[in-house]
Amino acid sequence: MNDVKIAVLGSDGVGKSALIVRFLTRRFIGEYASASECIYRKRLSIDGKHMNLEIYDPCSQPCDGRSSLNNQVHWADVFVVVYDISDRSSFTTAKAIVQLIRDLHLGAAKRDGESVVFLVGNKQDLCHVREVDREEGQRLAAEAKCQFYELSAAEHYQEVALLFSKVVRNASLSAKAKDKRRPSSTKSMAKLINNVFGKRRKSV
């Protein structure tokens, strides 16, 4: 069984929980309890391979910048960085997160950005109040060498499912590459998750 870990990052209210719940349950619920961070867990099968999927959602936890992101970067196999197309400040935050991931992770581990970082402009249904053009998202993704998607968790189940199936496939490859590099004395992943994110888990 392959363990696959995905961190979904971005400003408060951009729709991180909405995207994860949409992928895992097909439903758009509208409001999500977001008092504390959590890890969603699910077993699934892709391309005939069974996987234990873990998706980290920081919810509204205050992010203390580099050190907190550093923990997430070492835990996750793949990152989904979300902004809200109707909120420019969330795009600025996404830009900073993408940059930090590149500095902390890609430099050290020499992993290919295009396969491990996905930039997602959410709330495309709010295009009448759009503050971030699609081209700006595409440009940032090209500069940062990550993949770009613009969609709506509220309206586009197929797009969300497509995004996550790509994310999970890449995470699986990235996890395998990580396993090869990991020295045998490394802490067990369960311990590491608990140390980094606390013990709260959600199963869907």
Ligand SMILES: Nc1nc2c(ncn2[C@@H]2O[C@H](COP(=O)(O)OP(=O)(O)OP(=O)(O)O)[C@@H](O)[C@H]2O)c(=O)[nH]1
């Ligand atoms: N119009 C629209 N609203 C959305 C969409 N996705 C999420 N929302 C709404 O945006 C709000 C925030 O969504 P959440 O999923 O809680 O966002 P989050 O990023 O997890 O927020 P925190 O838990 O505060 O970090 C909720 O009211 C959602 O219903 C979308 O695609 N379109």
